[in-house]
Amino acid sequence: MHHANHFYGHAQVLARYCDLGELDAPPRMLGYLQHGWNIGDGLAPGTPYVEGAPIFVWSEQTRRRAWSLGRRNVTVVGAPWIYLLALEPEAPDAPPREGTVWYPFHGWEGQEVKGDHRRLIATIKDVEEGPVTVCLYWAEFQTRRIRRLYERAGFRVICHGYRGHWWRQTNPDFLLGQLTELRKHKRVASNRVSSALFYGLAAGCESAVYGDPMVLHAEDPTFGGVARIRRQWPELHGTHVDHAVARAIADDELGTAYLTSPASLRRLFGWEHLHTPAGAGR
């Protein structure tokens, strides 16, 4: 099983949904799970791929794209996020939502974001009316200089944690923490379309995409990058967008309609042997 399946505690969320009980470690999965919103074939660029291994993607559109790129064993299961939402329905007496959670775009550790955080902060202040929570990527959060910039602007600065690497330091509650944060806010915004934006939409936030997209150094141009995303999903871009349209796009991209039953997922992931049917001496 590829270590990326564990990123953000994805494997743990799915194991919980599949009713596998208490486990010492997240179970091995027969294949690759898409670990972030993706405009390619569902695998992160450069993922070493075992020929013929199953790929579990979030959306039907990604599956079609993957097929056109030569991938065959691709199955749509939807994002782990939709399983988390199924496990954690919003409390009916949840406190009223307030303000905006803002995700400045980041790359991963190997990439370096260029761009002007100050200019971005000014734009956010211009647009957002309520309180703003800025969620930084862990590398930026740990960079005091960047963190201070946002704090001084009067924003609440948070970080969802480390996604993990090579099965280590994975925060199994990464997504749960993110969901809790998102549900506190009325809006989710970012300078780029990203997983977090769709997560926010699915968690009931209105969305916005604006500000400097902070293009990465050496961004892989294979799939068209920021310009292509703008062309394909113009409806998501703007300080205030049509919520119904944005929500429908999020549902498509997260594969909300593809929520699979626990028994089916256990078959797909090769987890059947880990499951003890209810009443069978658990």
Added chain:
Amino acid sequence: MSPSTTTVPQNLRLIGGEMLVWTDDEPAADRRPASGPALQEVLRDLVRPGGRALVAGPHEQALIGLLADAPMQVTCLVRAYPDAEALARRLPGVTVLCGSVAKLDPSDTYDLVVACDGLDRLPSVEGAALSWAETADLVAAAVRPGGTLLLAQENLLGVHRLVRMSPWYGERTDADWTPLGDYDATRPASPGELVSSLAGRGLTVAEPMAGFPTAHEPSVLAPLDRLADPHLAGFVRIAVSAAYGAQLAGRPVLSDPRALAGSALRAGSAAEFAPVWLVAATRAGALIPRQRVVVADAATVPHPVRYEVVRAEHGWSRHVLGDTALRSRDGVYRDPAALAGPLPRGRLLEEQLIELCLRRDLPELARVLTRYAAWLAEGAGEDGTVGGVSLWASPGDLLLDGDGFTPWDPTWSTTVRAPLDVALARSLRTFAVRLITGGYSHPWPMLVDADSLVVILAGMAGHTLERPVLAAAVDLEARLRAAAHGLDEAGRERLRDRLAAVTPGTPPLDLDSHRELHAANDRLREELAHAVSRVAWAEELLESREKALRHAEDKLDILSGSFSFRLGKLLIYPLRKAKGLAKRLLRR
């Protein structure tokens, strides 16, 4: 083996050109006479009690007997002596002529000429080779004014030919001494050409019929013009598919004829791809036979039924023909009377599911499967078991009309009962087997067996199936199918084993279809390639993890050898001793 005056039956006449060492009835060599209850039904409309009939070419005895019983004065013409002798002995009231059609007495004419085997087997190896047109001249001349010719013409582009292992121009059997096929320019290559070539011989055709699934035993006969009606055409498509499954079972074919025939009929190309065209051609003054669709199970079906589909006030209606007695075997029964009434509407559930799989429309697939599971549950008794038509019908038997399900052939049913989840698993499994062995592209290509696919499909329908249910589903399917096909205990066990072992590399279980076999081989290769690269990847990973482990062990060694570690151990030693001592004391 030369016939002498003492051995030749009284009612058999040798007319010249006879083939003494030959037979046109040798199923092992794929030579069969024209046969089947569907042809009998068409012929039944054309009999003229008291009239004269000529049956030209090899025909099964039931067809000839039907004319003789009318009663008609029957003459048969066959070229092979053993065939002629057998006929003459079994039907003493019939005159049998043995020889070439060229030797037929031109002054002899008939009220009814039956050539359901076509014209190819009327000339003989002896004497001059005749073209299609020359043979047609002779046969047409035998129809007297006011008479009728019932002629079947094999279509060389027919589905049965397209899926044959060898092309007509490459046939090497004993029967193919001159395989001229469509290089005989006089041979009609379409129903239109057939009609006009008969018109040129003074014969009028009201409406040609298309016959499926084979030329020698069509079991679905439909008037071509009526197939423009989508309701009827949709139904004929299902009946044709079932007929191919029944008649070509186990026979080697290039590709699944059901898919090909389905596409042909969907495209409105029944005329172009039907294995046989059947025409009733009349000479001025003759009765025009009524137009109807005739469906009659092949002789190989253990409980055959036959029926016609005719225009009714609102749409189409089915009438049972022949025997209406209920027949049962090992808990599976067939009641022909259940057919009577309006032709059901809707699309085959199996087709709908296949389309949704091809589209990868999983949400809609889940909706349809949930609806199906609910329908099955509605049919369950108080004890939670399902029986009757609900249990018998799998997605290939059910029509989906709106949100309701109707079996397209309601004659089949069963007295067997099974728990709801077993019934659902068995039904979904028949579909899973079709999807896998038919080589259909579907949303879960990585699943290794039919059972896994059933678990997924059942999950979409809102049911969780456990392992024992899956095994029970295979037993149930083997039991029902064995009863329907008349298999013995050993045959049922074999079927059970084959059903249980369906994996992506399995070719179709019912047809020996080589294209699907090739596809199954490709799937096996993919599986193997995946297994090989998975092993390589696991090796690589193992190596890197071993390295990480060695690194950790080295670190541990260094730490345990350090001064601070030893000092710590020394300090802790008396404490550990004391702890052990305290434990022992407490235990006392």
